[in-house]
Amino acid sequence: MSKEGVIADVGRAAEAVSADEEAANPLHQIESLCMRCRENGTTRLLLTQIPHFREVVLMAFECPHCGEKNNEVQFAGQLQPHGCVYTLNVPEDALEVLNRQVVKSDSASIKVPELDFEVPPEAQRGTLSTVEGVLLRAADELQALQEERRKIDPKTAEALDHFLVNLNLCATGKKPFTFIVDDPAGNSFIENPFAPSPDPLLSVNFYNRTSEQQEALGFLPDNEQVAAEKSMDQTSPTSKERIRYVPAGTRREPHGSVGALAAHRAIAQGNSDEVAAALFKYSTPEEVMNFPATCGACAAKCETRMFVTNIPYFKEVIIMASTCDFCGYRNSEVKPGGSIPEKGKKITACILNKEDLSRDVIKSDSARVIVPELDLELAPGTLGGLVTTVEGLITTISENLKRVHGFSIGDSADEWKRAKWQDFDRRLRKILEVEEPWTLTLDDALANSFIAPTTEVIEEDNQLKFEEYERSFEQNEEFGLNDMDTSSADMAYN
Incomplete structure (x- = not known):
């Protein structure tokens, strides 16, 4: 297939994905290369929406020459404000829990701590499955090359056989385990059958992405965040020894650093004009300070405006607003002023x-x-x-x-x-x-x-x-x- 033909097909696919939301989204077909036999197969694209969840692109590939098939889910919506961690405790013989539906995005990793097992983001593409389906798929992929592995590295193959026995016991409900989906993009999901009430077996934590996670998702990291993380890493050896696991994050942080960040976390994010309109009714700023900054989206130079105001009966707050004239990115936040309250x-x-x-x-x-x-x-x-x-x-x-x-x-x-x-x-x-x-x-x-x-x-x-x-x-x-x-x-x- 020629380069011009590939570009034309990609253009047609983009047009199909960007079609009017109110119109019925047709099934779009693209001729694409099979990675197994190097012949041309067919990829079918469908832009659809999981009711009240996300817009997704369903993709299915099939090659008529060698029979290769593949399917995946990609998210068509925007990046979520925070990353998320879903932790599901699966008891023994709880088949209804194993049947819970799971949405895994391209950026999500899956962990089973009891087995010291982790599926990195690149190992499985975006999928719509169940807890049982995710584990069985992982077991099938690990089992695929066992015969070749026995000839080259018998010890590793034997250890993997033992691991696969435990993994299959978990997948069939014969062994209790913890199922964790950690997604920096915030686009993954585990079904809660008790919603809107809390689920005793499921907990959800949200966290701010690190600069490395922001960069891995294709976004430029915030320079202030990078500087804060570097200064955090340059701690004394004594403080580095005191490490604790933070369930809401994806990496280990020095003990106490999470609280330092949480104390100064923005209490509101949204449209700059809306925030200003909501807070100006309480008091007028004495002085608006302007200082140079860097756009968190395109890294161009921009300007940040900041002023301190007081909300009666509440406390002093700091309002910051940034606008990038180059790419149009806007950000505003309201931070609490003063010390951390004792109560x-x-x-x-x-x-x-x-x-x-x-x-x-x-x-x-x-x-x-x-x-x-x-x-x-x-x-x-x-x-x-x-x-x-x-x-x-x-x-x-x-x-x-x-x-x-x-x-x-x-x-x-x-x-x-x-x-x-x-x-x-x-x-x-x-x-x-x-x-x-x-x-x-x-x-x-x-x-x-x-x-x-x-x-x-x-x-x-x-x-x-x-x-x-x-x-x-x-x-x-x-x-x-x-x-x-x-x-x-x-x-x-x-």
Whole structure:
């Protein structure tokens, strides 16, 4: 096939993928090279959407000459704001857990710690399968060259035979294990049959990508992040010895560094104009500082604007906004000012009427969102940081739940799962119409979240309740506060 023909076919494929979303996406066929026999086969492309989850491109290749077949899933949507780690505990003889559907993107790795087993991203392309299917496929691929391996390296082949026995025991439910999907792009997923309620067997953690992960995904890393990671690596040998495993990340960090980053993490990211409009109503900045920076998308020189403002009854915050005139990239964030509070804070708002839906809300990365009337609880890190209203927060939660838990809503879902989601959606619309009073709680261990009052004096707002509490040892450990030493800084200020 000529080079011009390949370019033309790729162009036609791009046109098919970028077709109008409202029109029916046709099946597109491309003549492509078979990597086994070097003859031309056929690749079929279909742009489709997993209901309320992601847009994906389904690709299937078939060669009529040698019978070679291959299929994979690639994501057509955007890179997610955070990476994600799904951890599923699979008990013994739990066949229903093995049948849970799994979406694995090209950038995701799969781990089974009990077997010291890891499938790197390059070993398996994007797939739509089940827990059992992923393990059996890995076993088949390892078994494929065993006979040749026995002739060259009998010891390795014997060790691999023993490993394959254990892997097959896990895949058939005869041995308990932990199934972990770690995706820096945030585009992987494991089905939760109990959604929107928490799954006792499944935990989801979100994390900020490292500069190496950002670069591996094809994006330029942030220069400030690279500098921070380099300074972090240049620690003393004593601190390097104290290493702990962070489930929400993909690499080991010096003990305490996670908390230092979490303390200064942005509590809101979004459109610069929207953030400014939401916060200018509280106070006008005394001074806007401009300083040169580098665009995180194209590495061109740009300008960052920063000012400090105060939100009444909350705290001092730092607002930063960057715009790149070269590529159009925009970024804004709101960072908490001052020191880390000694206590966590729980804010509870009683929503009685539609006016309460207009209350301003600042939700940080470290906040837990609870709505008892919906039996809904979101773990810290879910949705990232937001500057919005009560109505906007609930709407965002609804959209993200439907997108992430699409398997429980789509055509392939069991009837009882679909009925459960329809009931949840009905209750969600009910609270947005405020047909009955309901409660919104933000539980923030770092006290970086806020719900605005509707009265001039916050003490007169009887629908708001603030409760401070002592953080547990585990919470301090998660934010790296147990080993944080600020004595040198205190001496410098004194």
